[in-house]
Amino acid sequence: MAWKPSQVPAVIELQATESQPPRQLAGERLRTAPSADYELYRYEVVDRIQRLTLMRELRGDSRVRFVELDAVVVPQSSVSPPEHFPQLNLVDASDQLVQYPCDDFPIAIVDTGINWEHPALDHANLSFDFKKNYIDEDTTAEDDNGHGSHIAGLIAAQPTEVKDQEGNLVGNAAGICSSAVLHTMKTLESDSKGYLSDINTALLDALEKNAEENYSFPIINTSLVASTGRSTLEGVLGDLSDRGQFVIAAAGNDSRLIDTQPRYPAAFSNELPLVISVGNADADNQLASSSNYGYQQVDLAAPGVSLFSTWLDENYATSTGTSMSTPLVAATLAALTQKYQADNLPAIAYRAALLNTLALNQEALEGKLRYPGVLDTGSAMTASKEELFKPAWVNFEWIDGAEALYLKGYRLNEVETITFHQEEKTSVQLDDWSYDEDRKALQIALPEEWLEGRLQLTTKNDGNLHPLDFTLMAGGALPADTTLCEADTCRIAWQDYNVDVTRRDGNEEVTWWLSTRKVNNEEVLVITGVDLSANWEFYFSGHPRLRLMDMQADKAGQGFRSLTDEDGYSTSSQGYSGSWLVAQPQDWxxxxxxxxxxxLRPDVRLTSGSSGAVECYIATSVYGNVYAPEVEALRDFRDEVLMETVPGRWLVDQYYTYSPAVAEWMDDKPRLQAVVRWGLDRFVSFWQWLTH
Structure with a gap:
């Protein structure tokens, strides 16, 4: 649970259930990423009903940033029989295995521990540096399951021929790395399960100790998944990426589309530059039947079916799963970075290198992976630098409130043209895009019918990049609907009401989008476009006596503040609409x-009929009472009919502008008041007959 800073209570109250009495519970403070704006605590609540009740209560507590279950984390493999080196292109012309040195770039294994004394792991070129048991710090981090040792062997086992007692070959074990440094971060227990909080703590250690002279954590292998944990892991994974540290994550073995059912930490691969999500490929470079998949959340595949490697004691085992695929990517990254470390390339260049050298299988893998290919370590290690480190996009981020995105990757500033392609239609070259130097990303406004086509990026020297194909994306993982506004006025549902937003004196050639989204559990209005300088008018309708009390705006992401007349904002005299003159939209x-x-965050309320701000001045004058039923009926007509149309709202505007003076003028004219009342009586009777 994340509390706002300095707002953590000493204890929290657990409600009584049929099986449990009420009690008070103190929490255990956990470490958080440096960038986190909250204090993270763990509370152990065994009773399920108490736990659900507590979570429901705390999610409504203004002091709480988020509440998540300390999810059970499970490794992604299953034991079962070998030969992945040929698939990785790591066999030379004489059928000898090829390995590469990796020891300058340590690999952290966040798992069940490592069997350091295994004969295939106990060799001069392999060292085990950092060791920690996150489940019980007083206990060794040695493996008591086998899963972590299997991963260690796939990375750095010395070539070993394994035979049974009769001398028959059982299998060959070997790691990609001929030399390596491995960190042991035991977060999973002997039953291969663990908790998200321990994973988070291990990742924080990798982040913080990477800055110390004695340790280096450039690559972190996480052959595990959790179905929840986004809020808990977001901070530390973001900080790791920012500092150039890779997290290689298993996609999972549920045979499911994880674009719509995310698995963590793999789901961050489409947001963060250095989180790589890995699927499991069989010997034919097709996706294994158990592997998870997703165009938006799985980068690539690597061999992971029936891989033979080290286990407990002096044993070996054959395992299948994305857990086995993941360390192959981690080891390849370590070998690549060691080979080219003198070039001082940014970390994202190596993610691009992996993508640029995949063994492609378009027919079998298209739509299942972001790049339809399987890890090819041999090609990555032997390709020319020009081929390895050519421009590539690695992931993308939807821009909330607009049909637009940020496309992120390596050397995308060299893109010269972006073309939109649709089947059996003429291709269109896009104009509304630019390169954001700070984000190292392309900002692209998508064309109409973008869901039915793909983007092709072209550079001058390297030609076409891999296309971004929207037709391959799962509908449930696409951004929320927005309203594309091509007229002056657009209507959108907001909370329980309707909002008509009108753009006056704006750039008529520029389209804009209107949408809503949640900010701190409050629904806000979002206006997106290229040039938003205009006089913006907001009309709220959908209920009698609805009033706009205040309008707040987020100023350049620095927080919401109420708009004032100094900002160019004003509210109509009747209180149901407001206008905002935005001359310098870049400031907001x-x-x-x-x-x-x-x-924008409007403050809209329902006022009672006694509010002076909503008086029907002339009607109140002739009936002599603001609470008169005829006056109430006229207000209903105003709210339910006139306020629903632009001409009607204009008429109401004019009425409230001039009616106070007219009502005052009529005060000493009883005959005129009688005539007006006679007319209003008949209109009210007609309205009541019509509505009842």
Missing amino acids: SVLEPPFQQLV
């Missing part, structure tokens, strides 16, 4: 150019 935009985005 939460996005960087070329896009602009205004985020």
